[in-house]
Amino acid sequence: MFDTPPSDGQTPPRLRLRGITKRYPAVLANDGIALDVAPGEIHAVLGENGAGKSTLMKIIYGAVQPDAGTVEFDGRPLKGHDPQDARRLGIAMVFQHFSLFDTLSVAENVWLGLERGMTLAQVRERITAVAAQYGLEVDPERPVHSLSVGEMQRVEIIRALLTNPRLLILDEPTSVLTPQAVEKLFVVLRQLASEGCSILYISHKLHEIRALCTRCTVMRAGRVTGVCDPRQESNASLSRLMIGAEPAELAPHSTPPGAEVLRTQALALARADAFGVDLIDVDLRVCAGEVVGIAGISGNGQKELLAALSGEDCRAAAHMVQLGGRPAARLGPRQRRALGLHFVPEERLGRGAVPGMALAHNLLLTREEALGPGGWIRMGQLRAQAQAIIERFQVKAAGPQAPAQSLSGGNLQKFIVGRAIDARPRLLIVSQPTWGVDVGAAAQIRSAILALRDQGCAVLVLSEELDELFEISDRLYVLAKGRLSPSVARADATVQRIGEWMSGLWHAEVQAHLGAVARQEEVAHAAS
Numbered sequence: 001m002f003d004t005p006p007s008d009g010q011t012p013p014r015l016r017l018r019g020i021t022k023r024y025p026a027v028l029a030n031d032g033i034a035l036d037v038a039p040g041e042i043h044a045v046l047g048e049n050g051a052g053k054s055t056l057m058k059i060i061y062g063a064v065q066p067d068a069g070t071v072e073f074d075g076r077p078l079k080g081h082d083p084q085d086a087r088r089l090g091i092a093m094v095f096q097h098f099s100l101f102d103t104l105s106v107a108e109n110v111w112l113g114l115e116r117g118m119t120l121a122q123v124r125e126r127i128t129a130v131a132a133q134y135g136l137e138v139d140p141e142r143p144v145h146s147l148s149v150g151e152m153q154r155v156e157i158i159r160a161l162l163t164n165p166r167l168l169i170l171d172e173p174t175s176v177l178t179p180q181a182v183e184k185l186f187v188v189l190r191q192l193a194s195e196g197c198s199i200l201y202i203s204h205k206l207h208e209i210r211a212l213c214t215r216c217t218v219m220r221a222g223r224v225t226g227v228c229d230p231r232q233e234s235n236a237s238l239s240r241l242m243i244g245a246e247p248a249e250l251a252p253h254s255t256p257p258g259a260e261v262l263r264t265q266a267l268a269l270a271r272a273d274a275f276g277v278d279l280i281d282v283d284l285r286v287c288a289g290e291v292v293g294i295a296g297i298s299g300n301g302q303k304e305l306l307a308a309l310s311g312e313d314c315r316a317a318a319h320m321v322q323l324g325g326r327p328a329a330r331l332g333p334r335q336r337r338a339l340g341l342h343f344v345p346e347e348r349l350g351r352g353a354v355p356g357m358a359l360a361h362n363l364l365l366t367r368e369e370a371l372g373p374g375g376w377i378r379m380g381q382l383r384a385q386a387q388a389i390i391e392r393f394q395v396k397a398a399g400p401q402a403p404a405q406s407l408s409g410g411n412l413q414k415f416i417v418g419r420a421i422d423a424r425p426r427l428l429i430v431s432q433p434t435w436g437v438d439v440g441a442a443a444q445i446r447s448a449i450l451a452l453r454d455q456g457c458a459v460l461v462l463s464e465e466l467d468e469l470f471e472i473s474d475r476l477y478v479l480a481k482g483r484l485s486p487s488v489a490r491a492d493a494t495v496q497r498i499g500e501w502m503s504g505l506w507h508a509e510v511q512a513h514l515g516a517v518a519r520q521e522e523v524a525h526a527a528s
């Protein structure tokens with residue numbers, strides 16, 4: 001389990017950390033961390049939410065200064081370096097939270113992060129070349145605000161690859177990539193490593209770590225608790241190393257669904273911007289007491305469908321979206337909330353939470369229980385409400401007053417999902433519910449969603465993670481190219497079938513099925 005870093009005794013490690021310590025007001029985020037990464041090694045950093053992984057990566061990249069400890073790169077000590085110094089040395093980082101400017105194009109964003117010397121036109125060409133080479137399709141001309149989170153993640157990765165890094169740090173790079181895109185990315189990363197680039201890889205997806213990495217440092221509460229070869233471990237043993245336990249199994253479900261809560265009827269919406277997707281005749285139905293999953297690759301109308309369902313886009317004809325039988329397509333988000341709809345968007349910071357505001361105040365984005373007459377805020381009640389969510393979902397935070405941006409990514413996700421679940425909605429719509437949360441917290445969020453369903457809530461989950469959808473959904477749809485497939489009961493769904501549907505290939509299958517049913521009916525008719 002514990003082993004020593006590979007070394008030929010002569011070449012210094014690409015990266016050597018000793019005694020790295022960083023204290024934030026409420027927490028010791030890194031506590032005497034030691035870490036070695038050899039040239040060409042793909043090294044995983046694993047740990048529960050808030051363990052201190054991102055803090056450590058930011059220290060290596062020079063975005064955060066440690067209180068104590070040393071960083072050596074290729075045997076040379078780095079002192080007080082900043083990200084620009086790091087980039088010059090060949091250290092590139094893909095952050096967990098995107099660091100892109102919304103109003104600029106993809107190419108302009110990438111250009112800003114590169115050392116000078118290339119024209120914008122050259123950058124465009126390089127993006128197209130790298131995107132094609134590595135299968136990370138993205139249009140360099142598109143403004144970033146028109147991209148889905150999956151596409152933004154691709155841009156971040158391309159930007160890092162363009163710097164020809166010697167050490168590439170990836171902080172949860174696959175959280176919103178499709179399984180196919182992840183496979184392609186792994187091919188790229190293995191190729192980079194074989195050329196001598198070292199890779200530090202943070203992920204909560206244990207199977208990815210086992211497939212890609214040759215060494216793994218496990219962190220817990222700011223300390224290194226173990227170093228292992230993940231290829232020799234199982235998901236269960238990695239979970240135990242990380243959280244001291246294996247995540248609980250989810251209870252099976254057998255109650256039939258109740259009344260229809262959400263229906264879209266031939267929902268058709270032309271794209272709102274030039275780079276969007278048209279929604280075409282989307283027929284969707286979610287009943288009380290069931291979890292309905294929508295699989296699909298982001299950029300196939302997910303963003304548009306979510307906007308139409310949440311009330312951010314009110315352009316559809318009123319009857320096209322119905323809540324509890326009432327025409328609702330023209331209602332805004334607040335009016336829909338009054339009908340019992342709560343919604344978790346895919347972007348945590350910015351849409352899901354206001355970064356600089358306290359957690360308690362962030363509740364006010366979707367919850368109004370603590371608002372008194374005339375809009376006065378009952379602060380005591382608001383703080384108690386935030387504290388209750390923090391405790392129920394085991395959010396690691398300094399308290400209700402902690403600003404959203406001071407939380408680790410996974411802990412903020414727990415708070416945002418917790419805020420919606422705690423509202424006891426009639427209809428819960430969640431996009432990527434367990435994005436960036438550790439295996440323990442993911443199991444907890446999934447079981448909270450199932451508990452809500454068992455209390456009669458209608459739940460709609462959009463996710464690119466098929467495993468997750470198969471685990472919690474009662475029925476599944478696929479969204480591809482702005483069209484929604486027919487629904488299929490989870491028992492009848494296979495990963496292969498849903499995977500094919502994700503490319504929009506359900507028509508042939510559905511026609512064949514309808515043909516077979518018609519033939520059976522004919523035979524039955526003739527026989528009678």
Ligand SMILES: Nc1ncnc2c1ncn2[C@@H]1O[C@H](COP(=O)(O)OP(=O)(O)OP(=O)(O)O)[C@@H](O)[C@H]1O
Nearest residue numbers: 024029049050051052053054055406407408409410
């Ligand atoms: N800027 C900050 N101000 C205050 N506290 C912070 C700040 N950044 C991080 N922390 C705290 O430091 C601890 C470690 O956070 P970090 O983001 O490094 O964890 P992580 O292991 O990357 O978690 P996750 O898997 O959720 O991303 C957390 O308790 C977090 O709240």
